[in-house]
Each structure stands twice: as structure tokens, then as C-alpha cells.
Amino acid sequence: xxxxxxxxxxxxIVGEKNLLYDPARIKAYNCDAxxxxxAEPTAVVFPETxxxxxxxxxxxxxxxxxxxxxxxGTGLSGGATPTxxxxxxxxxxxxxxxxxxxxxxxAVVQPGxxxxxxxxxxxxxxFYYAPDPSSQSVCTIGGNVAENSGGSHCLKYGVTTNxxxxxxxxxxxxxxxxxxxxxxxxVGYDLLGVVVGSEGTLGIVTEITVKILKKPESVKxxxxxxxxxxxxxxxxxxxxxxxxxxxxxxxxDKLTLYAVDKSHYRVGYPSDIEAVLLxxxxxxxxxVDDVAxxxxxxxxxxxxxxxxxxxxxxERDLWWKSxxxxxxxxxxxxxxxxxQDGVIPRSQLTHVLETIAALSQxxxxxxxxxxxxxxxxxxxxxxxxxxxxxxxxxxVMLGQQILELCVDVGGSITGEHGxxxxxxxxxxxxxxxxxxxxxxxxxxxxxxxxxxxxGKILPTPQSCGDRPTRHxxxxxxxxx
Amino acid sequence: xxxxxxxxxxxxIVGEKNLLYDPARIKAYNCDAxxxxxAEPTAVVFPETxxxxxxxxxxxxxxxxxxxxxxxGTGLSGGATPTxxxxxxxxxxxxxxxxxxxxxxxAVVQPGxxxxxxxxxxxxxxFYYAPDPSSQSVCTIGGNVAENSGGSHCLKYGVTTNxxxxxxxxxxxxxxxxxxxxxxxxVGYDLLGVVVGSEGTLGIVTEITVKILKKPESVKxxxxxxxxxxxxxxxxxxxxxxxxxxxxxxxxDKLTLYAVDKSHYRVGYPSDIEAVLLxxxxxxxxxVDDVAxxxxxxxxxxxxxxxxxxxxxxERDLWWKSxxxxxxxxxxxxxxxxxQDGVIPRSQLTHVLETIAALSQxxxxxxxxxxxxxxxxxxxxxxxxxxxxxxxxxxVMLGQQILELCVDVGGSITGEHGxxxxxxxxxxxxxxxxxxxxxxxxxxxxxxxxxxxxGKILPTPQSCGDRPTRHxxxxxxxxx
Numbered sequence: 001x002x003x004x005x006x007x008x009x010x011x012x013i014v015g016e017k018n019l020l021y022d023p024a025r026i027k028a029y030n031c032d033a034x035x036x037x038x039a040e041p042t043a044v045v046f047p048e049t050x051x052x053x054x055x056x057x058x059x060x061x062x063x064x065x066x067x068x069x070x071x072x073g074t075g076l077s078g079g080a081t082p083t084x085x086x087x088x089x090x091x092x093x094x095x096x097x098x099x100x101x102x103x104x105x106x107a108v109v110q111p112g113x114x115x116x117x118x119x120x121x122x123x124x125x126x127f128y129y130a131p132d133p134s135s136q137s138v139c140t141i142g143g144n145v146a147e148n149s150g151g152s153h154c155l156k157y158g159v160t161t162n163x164x165x166x167x168x169x170x171x172x173x174x175x176x177x178x179x180x181x182x183x184x185x186x187v188g189y190d191l192l193g194v195v196v197g198s199e200g201t202l203g204i205v206t207e208i209t210v211k212i213l214k215k216p217e218s219v220k221x222x223x224x225x226x227x228x229x230x231x232x233x234x235x236x237x238x239x240x241x242x243x244x245x246x247x248x249x250x251x252x253d254k255l256t257l258y259a260v261d262k263s264h265y266r267v268g269y270p271s272d273i274e275a276v277l278l279x280x281x282x283x284x285x286x287x288v289d290d291v292a293x294x295x296x297x298x299x300x301x302x303x304x305x306x307x308x309x310x311x312x313x314x315e316r317d318l319w320w321k322s323x324x325x326x327x328x329x330x331x332x333x334x335x336x337x338x339x340q341d342g343v344i345p346r347s348q349l350t351h352v353l354e355t356i357a358a359l360s361q362x363x364x365x366x367x368x369x370x371x372x373x374x375x376x377x378x379x380x381x382x383x384x385x386x387x388x389x390x391x392x393x394x395x396v397m398l399g400q401q402i403l404e405l406c407v408d409v410g411g412s413i414t415g416e417h418g419x420x421x422x423x424x425x426x427x428x429x430x431x432x433x434x435x436x437x438x439x440x441x442x443x444x445x446x447x448x449x450x451x452x453x454x455g456k457i458l459p460t461p462q463s464c465g466d467r468p469t470r471h472x473x474x475x476x477x478x479x480x
Numbered sequence: 481x482x483x484x485x486x487x488x489x490x491x492x493i494v495g496e497k498n499l500l501y502d503p504a505r506i507k508a509y510n511c512d513a514x515x516x517x518x519a520e521p522t523a524v525v526f527p528e529t530x531x532x533x534x535x536x537x538x539x540x541x542x543x544x545x546x547x548x549x550x551x552x553g554t555g556l557s558g559g560a561t562p563t564x565x566x567x568x569x570x571x572x573x574x575x576x577x578x579x580x581x582x583x584x585x586x587a588v589v590q591p592g593x594x595x596x597x598x599x600x601x602x603x604x605x606x607f608y609y610a611p612d613p614s615s616q617s618v619c620t621i622g623g624n625v626a627e628n629s630g631g632s633h634c635l636k637y638g639v640t641t642n643x644x645x646x647x648x649x650x651x652x653x654x655x656x657x658x659x660x661x662x663x664x665x666x667v668g669y670d671l672l673g674v675v676v677g678s679e680g681t682l683g684i685v686t687e688i689t690v691k692i693l694k695k696p697e698s699v700k701x702x703x704x705x706x707x708x709x710x711x712x713x714x715x716x717x718x719x720x721x722x723x724x725x726x727x728x729x730x731x732x733d734k735l736t737l738y739a740v741d742k743s744h745y746r747v748g749y750p751s752d753i754e755a756v757l758l759x760x761x762x763x764x765x766x767x768v769d770d771v772a773x774x775x776x777x778x779x780x781x782x783x784x785x786x787x788x789x790x791x792x793x794x795e796r797d798l799w800w801k802s803x804x805x806x807x808x809x810x811x812x813x814x815x816x817x818x819x820q821d822g823v824i825p826r827s828q829l830t831h832v833l834e835t836i837a838a839l840s841q842x843x844x845x846x847x848x849x850x851x852x853x854x855x856x857x858x859x860x861x862x863x864x865x866x867x868x869x870x871x872x873x874x875x876v877m878l879g880q881q882i883l884e885l886c887v888d889v890g891g892s893i894t895g896e897h898g899x900x901x902x903x904x905x906x907x908x909x910x911x912x913x914x915x916x917x918x919x920x921x922x923x924x925x926x927x928x929x930x931x932x933x934x935g936k937i938l939p940t941p942q943s944c945g946d947r948p949t950r951h952x953x954x955x956x957x958x959x960x
Contacts (some may be wrong), residue, residue, distance in 0.1 A: 018614055031877060036640060043680050046799070089926040101827075103717065103826075103827040104825040104826060104827050105720070128959070143597050148665060148666070150665075160667055161665070161670070162642075175914060177914055177915060177918065178915070181548065181888060181891075181892045182825070182890050182891075183823050183824060183825050183853075183856055183891045183892060184823030184856070184857065184891060184892035185628060185630075185639055185641070185823075185892075185895065185896070186679070187893060187894050187899060187907070187910065187924050188899060188907065188911075188919045188937055188938065189630075189668075189674050189677075189678055189682075189919050189937075190641070190673045190674055190676070190677060191672035191919065191922065191924070193670045194669050194671075194673065196668055197665070197666055197667055197669075197670060199806065202669075205651060207880065210881070214720070214721065214722075215723070216723060216724040217723055237583070240585070240694070241694065242694075243694040243695070243697055243763075243764065244764065245752050269902065282770055283723075283763075283767065284723065284724065284767065284770065284774060284840070285764075285770075286725070286767055286769075286771060286773070286774065287764065287766055287767015287770055287771060288767065288771025289766075290764065290765075290766025290767055291764055291766060291767060293766070294764060294766065299520075343663050343664030344663060345583075345662070345663050346583075346584060347581075347583040347584050373665075376664070377664065377665055410662050410663060411661075411662075411663045411664060412661045412663060412664035412665075413667060414664070414667050415664050416665070419667065419668060427667070430667060433669070434655065434657060435657060435658070436656065437669065438925075439668045439669050441925045442669050442922070442925060443669070443670065445918075445921045445922060445925060450566065456587055457668055457669075458668065463487075
């Protein structure tokens with residue numbers, strides 16, 4: 001609970017209407033889309049300018065008050081969950097587009113600007129913004145910067161860090177800095193690259209300059225149905241081996257198909273199909289038809305049952321809706337589900353999917369697989385019933401085993417959802433103490449008092465191997 | 481000069497044959513390819529393993545001896561010049577390829593491995609390594625990592641940082657760490673991204689895991705001759721506007737054409753041509769012909785005099801040799817030249833080229849322009865005669881004005897050559913004190929004693945605006 005002096009100071013900065021501290025009204029901010037852990041914030045404040053953010057943060061820093069930034073709250077790893085009674089700095093009112101430069105392919109937006117709105121705003125000029133997380137219709141570009149969000153089309157076009165060229169950022173001490181270059185690569189050390197994906201722990205981004213891309217002249221979307229998961233996996237590797245970089249290459253397995261066909265976006269997949277690939281190729285009108293034909297040939301060489309081109313935009317939209325709404329669709333076949341997010345070498349796809357199937361049997365929990373196959377970025381969805389605490393615990397344990405499997409085959413514990421609080425234990429599985437110390441030291445330069453989104457990403461020493469102690473502080477070793 | 485104890489200690493680590501300290505034999509290491517400043521090293525040591533590098537660095541750190549890493553010495557900004565009597569750690573003996581994984585598109589090399597040798601080694605399997613600096617036949621991949629090197633084909637494929645997925649690195653304190661992920665993006669803070677492009681100031685990279693790419697099925701190369709520089713510039717913007725991302729898009733101006741046609745690689749450009757574009761498109765056989773035809777249409781719409789496709793590999797090779805050897809070719813028309821390396825928004829190409837022409841007049845020095853036009857990465861070559869010290873000073877001043885012009889139009893002072901010692905003054909033109917402090921603080925975590933390639937990249941406080949004091953130390957402010 002804030003004291004009266006702090007309430008007055010904050011109101012003085014942002015105005016009375018922009019501070020919430022009534023416990024009933026701030027309860028909605030006790031987690032983001034990672035709902036397995038919840039905790040109450042102290043207050044929620046809605047700044048409207050960079051200067052207000054800076055003044056707020058200066059006040060918090062002078063008074064030892066922990067804080068964290070929040071966008072739309074769609075994060076999947078708990079990055080915006082106030083585990084340390086933080087004041088939440090909600091950026092939804094900073095939702096303007098500041099400038100668009102079509103000639104040089106740049107746009108400047110505030111952090112609360114919704115991802116999809118950017119593409120909608122510039123579409124009439126033939127442009128779009130490439131990173132497209134499934135939540136793009138509601139998630140904010142500020143949140144995308146924090147999590148270095150990916151999306152279906154990141155196989156060809158890269159993730160958020162490849163599209164952000166500069167930011168204005170309020171450091172945890174309250175100073176305002178500009179990082180990155182509008183044109184050209186980093187000069188000196190790449191501090192922008194460190195801030196992108198830092199999950200709101202190194203400062204609060206208040207202006208973002210992104211690349212906007214010319215819409216491809218032509219897009220062809222194919223749907224390929226396979227009798228065996230292995231054939232679908234081999235097709236993905238073979239496409240890349242043939243030098244084809246699809247704009248997107250998504251896989252869904254049998255359980256996912258069953259769920260999505262129960263949703264509003266019913267495609268009508270045959271019930272005995274084991275895996276579907278949704279493949280998109282794009283480029284100039286001239287060449288795309290031939291590339292699509294090559295994709296079909298590769299599918300045929302890998303025993304596809306059927307493969308077809310979307311007949312029109314309506315069919316293409318339906319296929320994509322079916323894919324993008326796959327997570328919520330799982331809600332139709334299971335009370336609850338945990339979304340995992342691991343990365344593996346493409347060559348390990350078949351092995352890892354078989355092992356997940358075996359783990360699913362062993363744990364007695366269904367697992368649906370839907371993922372960015374081209375990138376080897378898996379999203380196993382573990383079905384469970386939260387009303388049974390033992391089943392929740394089993395689901396969490398299965399999720400951890402899947403992540404450790406990803407690390408064991410040479411992969412990583414997160415493709416695009418971040419570490420947050422969800423995967424903090426796996427950081428110690430993936431990294432040794434030295435690696436983690438290096439990251440802690442970096443964090444300490446930005447945030448010497450440990451007040452900016454504390455307890456996220458890096459395990460505290462006592463938490464390595466155990467359940468992390470939420471109130472520990474990040475350890476600062478004396479040197480690298 | 482090293483004392484006897486240090487000589488024995490170093491010999492103990494690397495063997496007698498791997499240490500040079502005779503002044504006559506180490507003189508060759510007094511600069512890299514930025515020859516405007518020279519300084520003698522204390523010794524040159526040739527480690528053969530990561531462990532040797534680590535032991536050396538530990539010894540240097542314990543004894544307060546400054547050191548710096550060196551690859552092939554082709555750097556253009558003085559990053560390997562021993563301005564602080566450093567011991568040079570020469571990595572040429574660490575020149576092995578450690579593993580190749582064709583299935584997952586990865587190769588692991590030592591830092592002394594030559595860039596072009598990687599493509600040659602994997603070519604028979606249909607693969608290549610994308611970053612292609614003009615010096616690729618001699619420069620090392622370790623040096624490319626230090627400088628985040630670009631190249632002609634980086635417009636479509638990205639620079640070194642986009643192709644390095646992981647490194648083994650000896651920190652300035654001697655500890656060995658692994659940074660990055662073989663698969664998937666950075667987990668936690670992107671420390672790999674900070675090390676790539678850090679110009680040998682944050683440690684010594686001893687193993688590098690890079691992406692290798694499948695060779696495009698088909699490549700078409702076009703040569704377009706223009707009567708006006710403006711038309712060539714507009715063509716570049718128009719290509720990108722049409723959604724065409726050429727694999728390469730290089731421009732050479734009249735003076736450059738004159739020089740290259742005097743070289744061994746004579747194309748026979750008409751003497752009244754003002755600008756040439758060398759444009760390459762690649763991809764699947766199926767579509768490339770059509771894309772090349774579109775490129776021709778865009779050139780025609782912008783008043784090209786002639787545009788033609790390379791008739792065969794021999795013609796293509798000649799065109800590329802003529803471009804890649806453009807820097808040395810300037811040596812045929814001028815005793816000496818300074819290569820600059822600025823980045824500008826593509827939309828400013830015409831304005832900046834006109835301003836450079838006016839500055840050239842004003843300073844009474846010829847400037848040849850050859851550059852990666854698609855990226856807006858300029859390489860003005862300032863012709864001068866070093867036998868006349870006043871002319872050298874004038875050339876340096878002209879170079880600085882060109883860099884400041886790049887910053888003024890919204891660009892940056894380096895595209896791919898790094899800051900080194902050459903552009904250390906312009907860092908203070910581009911960044912304010914706060915920005916520079918943030919970079920200093922980052923450096924200090926890696927190198928608390930300031931012994932690893934000191935005096936590079938960051939100006940010392942007293943040097944901002946003045947000529948940098950070579951023996952100053954990097955200032956460490958108490959907080960961000």
C-alpha cells in the first residue's frame with residue numbers, strides 16, 4: 001500500500017485520474033497471460049508522456065519502490081506479474097503513432113500502440129509490420145520489444161529485434177536515453193540489442209522506431225495433410241534444404257487439429273490425419289507460382305496425403321485463423337493448458353516429438369503440438385485440470401521436462417515467450433553460474449538498486465535447482 | 481619491452497616459437513589497414529588453443545599488461561593498432577574448422593579461419609557463408625566478429641551479427657565463457673550481440689558458430705550505366721519500393737570507374753558515364769528471370785543508358801572483381817587515399833552525394849564514391865598525397881566533415897568498418913556524454929582494469945572535441 005506522500009507525488013506527476021490504488025480496482029493486474037502464479041500490485045499508474053515515465057521512475061528510485069512496465073498483459077511467462085508488490089507502470093495510454101517515413105521504411109510508435117494497428121494503418125500505402133505474434137490484434141509493440149516477440153512469419157522475416165532500429169528508453173534510474181540508429185548497424189556496443197528482449201528489467205521503452213516493409217506483391221498459401229508426423233517433419237527440413245525459405249511454415253498435430261475443428265474456425269480436417277503443415281511463400285508475382293509448385297513437389301516426395309493452394313483470400317484467412325486461434329481452441333477440449341515454448345534444431349524434430357509423446361503417456365496428460373516448424377520453435381500445449389492441484393503440479397513438471405529435453409538436444413528454453421517467472425528454474429539448467437553472473441552484472445549497471453521488475457529472468461542463488469524464492473534479490477558477484 | 485620473467489611466463493604457456501619480441505620482427509604489427517597512425521607493440525604472441533589464450537590473458541591481467549587481439553590485420557579503422565604498447569595476441573594459428581552440420585546449417589570455426597575459405601570448404605555441398613567483405617580472401621572470421629563486418633551481399637542477407645549464433649570467448653579477466661544459442665534467439669540478455677562488433681574490447685573470441693546457407697539455385701547479375709548520379713540513386717530507392725530486395729546493389733561513380741578501368745580488371749566503362757549500378761538478384765531458378773526483368777524495367781523507368789545481364793560466369797566475375805578491387809584501384813590514380821564509411825537513409829543519397837561533391841571542390845581534393853547503395857552505406861575514397869602533410873590534414877578534415885554530414889541527415893558514422901581509433905572523435909559528435917557513459921560502464925563489467933584493447937571506440941573525457949589523448953583511460957562514471 002502506498003503512503004499518502006507517495007500517492008500525492010504520483011498524482012502530481014500524472015494527474016489524479018491516472019493512478020489506481022484501490023485494491024478492488026487493481027486486482028485485475030495480478031498476473032499477465034501466464035496465470036499459474038498471481039500476486040497483487042501496490043498501485044497501477046498510467047503515464048501519458050516520456051517525461052512522466054521519467055519522473056515516476058525517478059521518484060520510485062529515490063524512495064526504494066519497486067516498479068514494472070506493462071503493455072496489454074498478453075505475455076506468456078509472467079513478465080508483468082507483480083511478485084514484489086511493484087507499482088505497475090501501465091503504458092496503454094501511450095498508444096500513438098508518432099511518425100511514418102514511407103520513403104525510408106520507418107515508423108515511430110509509442111509502446112502502447114497495438115501491433116496489428118500498425119499494419120492496418122500503413123496497409124493502404126502497401127506496407128506492413130512483419131513480426132506477427134498470435135496475439136497481434138491486442139498485444140502492444142512495447143510488450144513485443146520487452147519479450148523480443150516472434151510470430152508465424154518470423155522464419156523468413158526475423159523476430160522483433162530484427163525490426164526495431166532505435167528506441168527512446170527511460171532507464172531504471174529515471175534518465176532518458178536514445179539507443180540504436182535509424183540507419184546502419186550499432187556504433188559502439190549494441191545496447192539496443194540488450195534492451196530488446198530484456199523483459200522490462202533494463203528500463204521502460206517510451207518510443208520505438210521500427211522498420212516497415214513493402215507488402216509482397218504475391219502470397220501463396222498451401223495446406224499439406226500428412227499421415228505421419230515424421231513425414232511432415234522431414235518435409236520442413238527438405239524445404240529449407242532446397243533453398244526455399246517460406247514466409248511461414250507452421251505445424252499442427254492431431255490433437256490440435258481436433259481442437260481447432262471444434263472452434264469457430266472449422267476447416268474440416270480429416271479425423272485420421274496426424275499432422276498438417278501450413279506453408280506460405282511470398283515475393284514478386286513473377287516467381288511465386290513456381291516456388292509454390294516446388295513446395296508441392298517436396299511435399300509429394302515426402303508422402304503427403306493431399307496438398308492444396310488456398311483458392312482465395314477467404315480460404316487463406318480461414319486456414320490462418322484456425323492456426324492463430326489454436327491456443328484458445330485447446331480450451332474447448334481441456335479445462336486448462338500450459339503453453340510451452342522451446343527451440344530445437346530442425347533435424348531433431350521427429351525425435352523430440354516422439355519423446356514428447358512418450359512423456360505425455362508417462363505423465364498421463366495430453367499434449368497438443370502446434371508450432372513454428374521452420375524455426376524449430378515448439379509450442380507444446382499441456383492439457384490439465386487446475387481444479388486438481390496434483391494434476392497442475394504434474395503439468396508443470398512435464399513442461400519442465402520438455403524444456404530440458406530441448407536443451408539436451410542442443411536447443412533452448414524459449415523461442416519467443418521469454419523467461420519471466422515461468423522458466424526461471426530452467427535458466428540454471430541451461431546456464432552455469434558464471435553465465436548467470438555475467439547477466440546479473442549487466443543488469444546491475446542499468447539497475448543498481450534492483451527495483452525495475454525484480455525477480456524476473458535470473459534465478460537468485462538460493463533458487464537454482466529449488467523453486468525460486470520470490471523475495472530474494474539478484475546476486476551481484478564482484479567481477480566476471 | 482617485456483621483462484625476463486614475463487617472457488619466460490609467456491613462453492611457458494605457448495612455447496618459445498610462438499612469442500616474438502625482437503623489435504625488428506614485430507615492427508610489421510604497428511598498424512592494421514588503417515595506416516594513418518602507427519605505434520609499436522611490446523610483443524606478439526601466437527596461441528594455438530582457447531586454454532592458451534585464457535592463460536595468457538590471466539597472466540596479463542595479473543601483471544597489468546595491456547593486450548589486444550589481431551586477425552589478418554585488414555581492419556580499416558585501426559582497431560588492431562597497439563596504441564598503448566599492447567602485447568598483440570595474434571590468432572592466425574587458430575585457423576581450423578572444427579565442425580560442419582549441413583543438416584542444421586551450422587559450422588564451427590576458430591577465429592583465424594579465413595572468411596572465403598569457409599565458402600570454399602562447403603561449396604561442394606551446395607553451401608556458402610554469406611557475409612562477404614571485400615577483403616574476404618584474406619580477412620578472418622574472428623576479425624569479422626570483432627568488427628561486425630558487412631559486405632556486398634549484406635543488403636539481403638544481413639551482416640556478421642546476423643550469421644553468428646554462438647561464440648566461445650575468453651573474457652578480459654581470462655575466464656572462458658560461451659555466449660549465444662546454437663538454435664533459437666537469446667535467452668536472457670543478448671550478451672552475444674554485445675560482443676559481436678565490440679572491436680576486440682570485450683574479450684577474445686576463440687570459437688565461432690556461424691550459420692551456413694544453401695547456395696541460391698540461380699543468380700542473375702545486372703550492370704546498369706547511368707548518365708546522371710541522381711537517376712542511379714532514384715533507381716535504388718525504386719527497386720526497394722517495388723518490393724525487390726536484391727542480393728546486392730552496389731554503386732560506383734565516375735572517378736571510381738575511371739580508376740577501376742585502369743586496373744587489371746578492366747570492364748571498359750564508357751568515359752562519359754556518371755554512375756554504374758551492379759545489381760544481383762538470386763533465388764529459385766523458377767522466379768529469378770522474371771525478377772531480373774523487373775529490375776531492368778525499373779532501371780529503364782529511371783533513364784538508364786544501358787542495362788544488361790551478365791552473359792556468363794566469366795563476365796559476372798569480371799564485374800564483381802572490378803567492384804571488389806575498387807579500393808586498391810584508386811591507388812592507380814592517387815598516391816594515397818582515405819576510405820570513409822558512413823551510413824545514410826536511402827532517400828538522402830542524391831543530397832549527400834551532391835554535398836560530398838561540393839565539399840570535394842571546397843577542399844580541393846578528389847573524392848571517389850563506391851558503396852553499398854541498397855543499404856545506404858557510403859564509402860567515399862578521399863584522394864590525397866601523404867608526402868604533403870598539409871594535404872593529409874585536409875583529407876582527414878574532409879573525411880570528418882563527410883561523417884558529420886551522414887549524422888546530420890539521420891545516419892551514422894560507421895556501416896561496417898568500426899570506430900577503432902579513426903572515428904573516436906566522431907563518437908562524441910554522434911553521442912552525448914550520457915550515451916558514452918553507458919557504453920563505458922558496460923565495458924567496465926567485462927574489463928574492470930581497462931587492459932583489453934584500451935583507447936579504442938570510446939573517447940576519453942578530455943578527448944571529446946579534441947584529438948583523443950592516446951594514454952588516457954576510459955572514464956567510469958558512478959552510475960547510469
